[in-house]
Amino acid sequence: MLFQENIPMKEYTSLKIGGRARWFSSPNNKEELKKVLSFATTMDIPIFILGSGTNTLIKDEGVKGMVIKLGGDFKNVEIQNQEVKAGAGCLLSSLITQVSGFSLSGIETLYGIPGTVGGAVFGNAGCFGVQISDYVKAVTVMGNDGTEQIVKDVNFFYRGSSLKDKIILDVLFSLKKDVKWRIEEKINEALKKRSTAQPVSAKTAGCIFKNPEGKFAGELIEKAGFKGRSVGDAVISTKHANFIENRGSATSEDVISLINMVKRRVWELYGVMLYEEIVIIN
Numbered sequence: 380m381l382f383q384e385n386i387p388m389k390e391y392t393s394l395k396i397g398g399r400a401r402w403f404s405s406p407n408n409k410e411e412l413k414k415v416l417s418f419a420t421t422m423d424i425p426i427f428i429l430g431s432g433t434n435t436l437i438k439d440e441g442v443k444g445m446v447i448k449l450g451g452d453f454k455n456v457e458i459q460n461q462e463v464k465a466g467a468g469c470l471l472s473s474l475i476t477q478v479s480g481f482s483l484s485g486i487e488t489l490y491g492i493p494g495t496v497g498g499a500v501f502g503n504a505g506c507f508g509v510q511i512s513d514y515v516k517a518v519t520v521m522g523n524d525g526t527e528q529i530v531k532d533v534n535f536f537y538r539g540s541s542l543k544d545k546i547i548l549d550v551l552f553s554l555k556k557d558v559k560w561r562i563e564e565k566i567n568e569a570l571k572k573r574s575t576a577q578p579v580s581a582k583t584a585g586c587i588f589k590n591p592e593g594k595f596a597g598e599l600i601e602k603a604g605f606k607g608r609s610v611g612d613a614v615i616s617t618k619h620a621n622f623i624e625n626r627g628s629a630t631s632e633d634v635i636s637l638i639n640m641v642k643r644r645v646w647e648l649y650g651v652m653l654y655e656e657i658v659i660i661n
């Protein structure tokens with residue numbers, strides 16, 4: 380079945396929030412993806428590409444358009460010497476496990492970022508001083524008209540890229556050789572830091588806000604007294620104030636109200652405007 384209708388999106392996001400997608404498709408390869416795009420274009424249906432939904436808030440009223448989640452061949456990884464071509468649907472942690480098996484180093488610090496390669500490259504995911512863009516050589520994208528293009532000069536910036544309005548199909552990484560034990564050590568170090576600082580087992584969407592230049596959003600939110608504040612079941616994490624946890628049956632409205640309260644107060648107190656890192660969809 381190329382696509383389904385009225386599919387609940389809750390299970391497709393790490394926050395476990397969101398209504399139904401009017402249309403949902405998980406193409407296994409480029410040919411299927413092209414058919415889905417052609418259908419969407421003919422019917423004038425807007426599309427949204429979903430990775431693992433770990434940086435996304437889907438509204439309770441659902442998605443009016445077509446949600447596309449790349450599956451099948453889009454999860455493949457090909458390793459040739461130090462060059463690695465990874466499908467956009469592959470989980471970042473799975474890619475890191477695979478390349479570290481070949482003693483390839485660079486992106487291991489990102490282990491623990493719970494998204495896909497496509498989501499990570501789209502948003503230039505990073506942590507502990509490493510950004511995924513540091514190792515990206517080229518990105519293959521598809522336009523809504525089904526045409527493919529290899530982009531070698533992607534403009535990456537803090538938590539973003541110039542790949543807006545493109546579907547990332549695969550990513551070519553250029554990695555370095557290192558010894559396995561050192562790569563594994565870096566993975567373990569990153570996981571340890573992450574579990575000390577972040578509510579890793581809660582239902583969250585990662586950091587809600589981007590860090591303003593020279594400042595940490597989490598620190599500003601904590602200083603403003605928001606740790607533990609809630610709207611419904613949406614709670615500002617007591618572990619890291621830039622995370623909102625869904626402690627039960629939080630709605631997208633609860634999360635958005637909390638976001639707006641934080642933005643207003645941080646602006647009033649510190650004159651700093653916070654901008655969302657998460658993507659809000661309806």
Ligand SMILES: Cc1cc2nc3c(=O)[nH]c(=O)nc-3n(C[C@H](O)[C@H](O)[C@H](O)COP(=O)(O)OP(=O)(O)OC[C@H]3O[C@@H](n4cnc5c(N)ncnc54)[C@H](O)[C@@H]3O)c2cc1C
Nearest residue numbers: 430431432433434467494495497498499504505506547585
């Ligand atoms: C506990 C936790 C910890 C986190 N820690 C970090 C961290 O340390 N650093 C960090 O940067 N992020 C972090 N995140 C946020 C998130 O995991 C990353 O941003 C991740 O890269 C998002 O990937 P995803 O596949 O889940 O993307 P999604 O949330 O599914 O999508 C995010 C955006 O990417 C776009 N997108 C996804 N796939 C494609 C594609 N194939 N083509 C085009 N566009 C696409 C979507 O359209 C959307 O706009 C964390 C999240 C959680 C829950």
